[in-house]
């Protein structure tokens with residue numbers, strides 16, 4: 293007898309996970325270590341100390357502790373918006389007339405509108421605990437800046453946000469939200485840092501990029517007393533914090549007797565995907581499951597599918613430690629795709645290793661197809677998705693239609709990373725049919741690869 297699955301797979305407050313899942317501890321083939329860019333030796337805690345908070349560095353370098361307890365001061369914040377809804381997409385299944393079961397985890401119910409609050413809360417809590425008074429960061433689409441502004445307002449820290457220029461222009465209400473929560477917002481590149489001035493001189497009128505905003509935020513942090521830098525994706529401690537997403541889903545699925553066959557997530561720097569899949573990938577690595585995992589990236593910034601697996605800098609000014617990852621090269625400035633959160637040249641090192649070892653598949657999607665899927669989803673399921681999340685929706689729909697064709701009854705599960713309320717200019721462009729698809733040529737990619745360091 294099959295059990296009826298409700299539209300929402302509820303977890304109570306008591307069932308909220310009390311630990312993060314450190315996926316690296318389950319990997320036989322660990323990601324390559326970060327390297328100090330000067331000595332090319334593995335980066336030590338002391339190397340990272342000028343930039344990051346101690347506890348985050350400890351987590352960044354920890355590849356053996358399987359389960360890391362979530363401090364009470366963070367759980368307290370999580371309880372304001374978690375557990376996040378895990379939804380059975382009955383309406384979508386019906387509309388697609390598919391035998392597949394479709395589920396999604398909705399991370400957009402908090403005011404910042406995305407999963408990024410999970411790591412913002414953790415990083416801000418640790419900064420406060422370490423006695424810091426200020427933090428700096430970058431934001432691409434604005435979701436990370438919004439999440440950090442909320443977390444800093446709650447824990448009581450000053451925040452400076454460097455926002456990618458094109459996003460600050462496309463999304464004035466993101467800027468307003470960040471300022472409303474009390475943070476200082478600077479469009480990047482700016483002339484407030486040496487890194488910014490240098491880029492402005494080299495490429496006047498540039499739209500900016502995440503890599504460039506990162507350089508500015510790091511410079512500001514290391515030149516300001518009692519101040520550190522926080523990053524919203526890419527690094528392993530961020531994936532660790534995001535594992536709350538996957539652990540919640542695993543608890544709920546086990547409770548309701550559901551086993552996903554396919555897990556789909558959009559991939560920018562990799563934090564939501566890494567968090568979403570963590571406990572499921574852990575089982576796969578231990579031979580307990582053969583779940584298929586698909587990363588979806590924009591055709592305009594295809595790190596997995598067209599990038600190189602190489603050591604590279606995390607930022608445009610080439611100041612960060614070197615990370616072994618799938619990358620377009622830190623000099624690659626992606627075309628102005630509306631999914632700003634996916635416009636990053638590299639990919640988290642853990643996911644890169646897993647992709648290299650064929651535990652993850654990757655696909656690309658072009659912008660207009662992504663918005664086709666977004667609008668279909670909005671009309672059918674009622675939730676207006678973020679452009680980033682809609683990459684996962686696109687592939688989930690493709691997979692469900694494939695089940696319809698073959699008659700297979702697969703269980704498809706995807707991460708709905710956020711809502712699109714601040715992306716209305718993108719939706720307007722789509723509605724006006726002025727949205728275009730830019731797929732970079734091999735020559736354009738070569739420019740990015742030329743910026744890779746010789747290691």
Ligand SMILES: *Cc1c(COP(=O)(O)O)cnc(C)c1O
Nearest residue numbers: 525560561562563564633680710
């Ligand atoms: C930032 C963001 C992403 C992409 O970032 P990852 O680190 O790859 O998860 C995806 N969706 C939304 C809504 C975002 O804000």
